[in-house]
Amino acid sequence: MNPSTRSASRRQFLKTSSGMALFVGVSGLLPIALSCADRKKIGEQLSKQPLTAWVQLSEDGQLTIYNPAAEMGQGSMTSLPVIFAEEMDADWSMVQVIFSPQESDIYGSEGWGASRKVMLSAGSRVTTGYYSLMRKAGAQARHIILHSAAKLWKVPIGELTTKIGKVVHPEQGLSASYGEIVPFLEVPEILPDFNEKGLKDPADFRLIGKSVARTEIPEKVNGSAQFAIDIRLPNMVYAVLERGAIHGARPALKNKASILAMDGVLKILPMDHAIGIVATTLERALEVKKRLEIDWEHGQTGGFNSKDVFAVYEKHAEKKTKGKVLTEIGNVKKAFRSAAKTYRADFKNDYVYHAQMEPLNAVVQVATDRQSAEVWVGSQQGFDEKLGVPKVLGIPPEAVKINLQYLGGGFGRRSMTDFVTECALLAQEIPGRPVKLLWTREDDLTYGAFRPQTLQRLSASTDAKGNITGLSHSIIGDGGNLVASGIKNNYYDIPNQYAEWKEVSHGIRLKHWRSVGHAPNKYAIECLLDGIALDQGIDPLALRRTLMRNAPRALATLEKAAIMSKWNGPAVEGRAKGLAFLERSGTLSTAVCEISVNRETGKIKVHHFWNALDAGVIVQPDNVRAQMEGGILMGMSSVLKERITIAEGQVQQSNFHDYPLLRMEDIPESIETEMIPSTEHPQGVGESGTPLVACAIANAFLRLTGKALRHLPFTPDRVLEVLNSADREKKYASISHSN
Amino acid sequence: MAAYTFNINDEKQQVEVTEGTSLLWVLREHLGLTGTKYGCGIAQCGACTIHVDDRPMRACTLTVDGLTENQKITTIEGLSEAGDHPVQKAWIEAQAPQCGYCQSGQIMQAVALLNENPEPSRKDIQSYMNGNLCRCGTYLRIVEAIQLASKNRLAKK
Ligand code: FES
Ligand code: FES
Numbered sequence: 001m002n003p004s005t006r007s008a009s010r011r012q013f014l015k016t017s018s019g020m021a022l023f024v025g026v027s028g029l030l031p032i033a034l035s036c037a038d039r040k041k042i043g044e045q046l047s048k049q050p051l052t053a054w055v056q057l058s059e060d061g062q063l064t065i066y067n068p069a070a071e072m073g074q075g076s077m078t079s080l081p082v083i084f085a086e087e088m089d090a091d092w093s094m095v096q097v098i099f100s101p102q103e104s105d106i107y108g109s110e111g112w113g114a115s116r117k118v119m120l121s122a123g124s125r126v127t128t129g130y131y132s133l134m135r136k137a138g139a140q141a142r143h144i145i146l147h148s149a150a151k152l153w154k155v156p157i158g159e160l161t162t163k164i165g166k167v168v169h170p171e172q173g174l175s176a177s178y179g180e181i182v183p184f185l186e187v188p189e190i191l192p193d194f195n196e197k198g199l200k201d202p203a204d205f206r207l208i209g210k211s212v213a214r215t216e217i218p219e220k221v222n223g224s225a226q227f228a229i230d231i232r233l234p235n236m237v238y239a240v241l242e243r244g245a246i247h248g249a250r251p252a253l254k255n256k257a258s259i260l261a262m263d264g265v266l267k268i269l270p271m272d273h274a275i276g277i278v279a280t281t282l283e284r285a286l287e288v289k290k291r292l293e294i295d296w297e298h299g300q301t302g303g304f305n306s307k308d309v310f311a312v313y314e315k316h317a318e319k320k321t322k323g324k325v326l327t328e329i330g331n332v333k334k335a336f337r338s339a340a341k342t343y344r345a346d347f348k349n350d351y352v353y354h355a356q357m358e359p360l361n362a363v364v365q366v367a368t369d370r371q372s373a374e375v376w377v378g379s380q381q382g383f384d385e386k387l388g389v390p391k392v393l394g395i396p397p398e399a400v401k402i403n404l405q406y407l408g409g410g411f412g413r414r415s416m417t418d419f420v421t422e423c424a425l426l427a428q429e430i431p432g433r434p435v436k437l438l439w440t441r442e443d444d445l446t447y448g449a450f451r452p453q454t455l456q457r458l459s460a461s462t463d464a465k466g467n468i469t470g471l472s473h474s475i476i477g478d479g480g481n482l483v484a485s486g487i488k489n490n491y492y493d494i495p496n497q498y499a500e501w502k503e504v505s506h507g508i509r510l511k512h513w514r515s516v517g518h519a520p521n522k523y524a525i526e527c528l529l530d531g532i533a534l535d536q537g538i539d540p541l542a543l544r545r546t547l548m549r550n551a552p553r554a555l556a557t558l559e560k561a562a563i564m565s566k567w568n569g570p571a572v573e574g575r576a577k578g579l580a581f582l583e584r585s586g587t588l589s590t591a592v593c594e595i596s597v598n599r600e601t602g603k604i605k606v607h608h609f610w611n612a613l614d615a616g617v618i619v620q621p622d623n624v625r626a627q628m629e630g631g632i633l634m635g636m637s638s639v640l641k642e643r644i645t646i647a648e649g650q651v652q653q654s655n656f657h658d659y660p661l662l663r664m665e666d667i668p669e670s671i672e673t674e675m676i677p678s679t680e681h682p683q684g685v686g687e688s689g690t691p692l693v694a695c696a697i698a699n700a701f702l703r704l705t706g707k708a709l710r711h712l713p714f715t716p717d718r719v720l721e722v723l724n725s726a727d728r729e730k731k732y733a734s735i736s737h738s739n
Numbered sequence: 740m741a742a743y744t745f746n747i748n749d750e751k752q753q754v755e756v757t758e759g760t761s762l763l764w765v766l767r768e769h770l771g772l773t774g775t776k777y778g779c780g781i782a783q784c785g786a787c788t789i790h791v792d793d794r795p796m797r798a799c800t801l802t803v804d805g806l807t808e809n810q811k812i813t814t815i816e817g818l819s820e821a822g823d824h825p826v827q828k829a830w831i832e833a834q835a836p837q838c839g840y841c842q843s844g845q846i847m848q849a850v851a852l853l854n855e856n857p858e859p860s861r862k863d864i865q866s867y868m869n870g871n872l873c874r875c876g877t878y879l880r881i882v883e884a885i886q887l888a889s890k891n892r893l894a895k896k
Binding site for chain 2: 073074214283284406410411622623632634655656661663
């Protein structure tokens with residue numbers, strides 16, 4: 001162990017400790033918390049919440065570790081505690097995991113660029129954001145135990161070591177479990193602030209990188225895992241909202257009196273965007289929702305037609321006016337002027353919907369005096385303090401308690417708080433009684449917040465040897481960062497690059513959707529590369545090998561995927577393989593998929609998917625595999641089936657009968673994942689699989705048919721149209737090239 | 740409002756609800772059997788799958804009036820005493836769930852499949868499970884879990 005000098009004073013630590021248990025609140029994190037603006041507030045919080053810390057150890061050896069992140073299936077309930085337990089050298093069989101209190105001053109991360117700490121589970125950043133903190137906290141917990149045992153046995157601390165939940169003195173043959181040390185816990189004067197060197201050698205890891213079963217799976221197979229939608233409280237009442245078919249439209253309720261006279265109706269609340277109903281039972285609330293007669297005033301999206309708007313986008317693409325510049329490397333114009341050949345292609349994508357399986361919902365109870373509130377919710381947390389509830393209720397943040405529940409899927413939708421604040425407003429009308437707000441599936445879909453539709457115009461230049469010398473990428477659509485993510489090509493050696501975003505806004509509600517702009521942007525970039533490869537008669541793998549000449553980690557994933565997929569092996573009759581590489585949330589991944597196409601129906605069948613990734617240290621390998629499988633299947637769903645269309649401002653789909661998701665009959669035979677061994681800091685994996693799919697499928701399709709799929713999703717009707725198009729040339733024909 | 744009596748998980752249960760109320764709301768909101776989930780309400784997702792006389796049904800499209808107390812209703816809570824039904828064990832072994840929301844329905848559907856067909860082929864599994872959506876994309880592990888459960892059961896015989 002190699003303690004460095006920065007330390008937390010004993011007094012600070014004692015504030016959080018108690019005689020019975022060890023609270024390692026101080027480690028790494030609490031000094032930061034204590035140094036934050038309002039010390040008094042933190043102190044109060046700690047005395048109110050004796051468990052406000054990372055861990056609690058009791059005399060029987062039971063260890064409770066607090067998870068500050070949301071659990072939406074990505075495995076945070078296991079991955080973060082595993083990191084802590086690894087450094088503490090804890091006995092994993094004694095570990096229990098619970099959610100930490102939702103107090104961002106204490107449990108939040110500073111890495112979100114806000115002026116204060118934020119608790120947020122998004123962008124695949126949970127593991128990467130908490131890794132160092134959890135290691136340090138675990139090491140400090142171990143140090144306190146060692147220190148206490150040294151005092152107890154009157155031996156120098158240097159003679160002690162730990163062994164899976166025990167502290168031992170090998171020479172004197174002394175041994176005690178961590179629990180047995182609890183009554184003698186003593187906090188050192190100086191608590192070391194462990195640096196990298198003082199932490200475990202990764203070669204000695206016995207939890208990190210090993211197969212550890214996920215802690216919350218047993219409750220998820222016996223039906224007891226609690227989602228917010230499952231909350232039942234004494235005196236609880238039910239709320240639903242009727243929102244406008246056009247987003248933002250204002251309602252005027254015409255039959256208020258007769259609705260209020262209905263049995264079981266407790267309240268009607270007109271809101272800016274909806275009519276809220278509170279009733280004694282859910283079935284009553286839903287029945288009443290159907291009976292509302294509402295006049296809707298004009299909404300923000302009135303008259304908008306998503307299918308027609310591509311023509312407008314094309315006009316913007318033609319215009320010489322610059323958009324917001326996203327990348328500028330070298331001189332693209334010059335590269336194009338001196339090019340041996342140039343290429344151009346447009347790519348389109350439609351709106352997609354999150355479709356998390358648990359429809360949005362929340363439970364809120366406002367106190368009778370309206371001065372405090374309690375919330376039960378499945379949320380990805382977020383920037384709004386206490387999910388925006390204090391603000392809408394006009395009460396201070398400390399008067400709001402958030403009880404985080406498991407999320408029945410997040411995918412970006414649950415980092416919005418619209419469903420929480422709606423519920424708070426309704427609960428305020430019935431103080432004292434808990435109100436459960438349910439969005440029906442139809443509400444969830446029609447009042448969704450979608451991944452934006454875009455048009456992307458790409459052009460590239462090559463020199464006489466076929467090297468790519470320039471790449472220009474223009475995105476036309478709405479959404480700022482939502483459309484810009486994934487535009488950069490940091491791992492490809494292309495000397496001249498330019499990327500821009502041209503804004504066209506329609507007032508459609510938009511939101512991060514698993515992997516954000518990466519899916520459409522990487523689709524366009526990777527397909528352009530394969531188009532160039534085809535035209536130049538270069539193997540797509542060889543083309544990328546050249547581009548990755550200065551990016552060894554990226555190249556390693558490419559070579560690995562090539563081996564896994566037998567890229568150069570003989571093709572199965574009627575099938576072809578397609579390749580894609582990308583970086584998302586710091587993870588580098590290459591995928592190969594193998595497809596066939598039914599030329600009568602236009603249906604694409606994905607047979608196999610192979611992917612190799614470098615995500616730094618892998619905390620939970622089996623969970624990484626699960627995330628890749630899930631991400632790829634969600635990608636396949638969106639790429640082959642999903643499309644939200646808007647006509648006259650209204651969403652045209654309403655439920656899974658007209659917004660189909662991938663089903664069991666369409667899954668590939670296998671999805672294989674390999675992880676490149678690494679000692680680098682862990683990166684995010686949850687969003688890596690999804691954006692690989694469109695590129696890999698379209699590139700396989702190009703190799704199979706010589707034709708390009710240029711509009712997501714690749715529904716059978718679109719595929720047929722491409723297959724039957726007049727262009728029969730074995731060329732990437734829609735790319736224009738000039739010599 | 741009317742009184743209804745049901746046989747749920749081998750217990751007699753009485754509720755007083757409006758005629759036409761969906762069995763799903765009765766299970767979840769009136770009886771607290773919240774393992775059965777709401778996902779679509781129109782028999783498109785399978786999150787609400789339960790057994791009625793051992794056959795898989797979508798609770799969201801059954802109403803209280805359509806059921807009698809002689810019919811045996813089983814929910815995920817009644818599948819086993821301690822979450823240790825062979826299918827549940829296989830689910831843990833395969834580490835199948837992600838968010839978990841669809842999983843009660845998946846498991847109820849899978850149990851019915853294995854009761855009907857103890858040795859299903861991959862194709863059999865895919866077609867029998869086709870009505871159960873999983874947005875997290877756990878389908879491959881569900882197939883694996885069902886194959887495991889089938890194998891474990893045969894091994895026991
Ligand atoms: S809720 Fe019953 S099938 Fe979806
Ligand atoms: S595990 Fe999340 S929907 Fe299936």
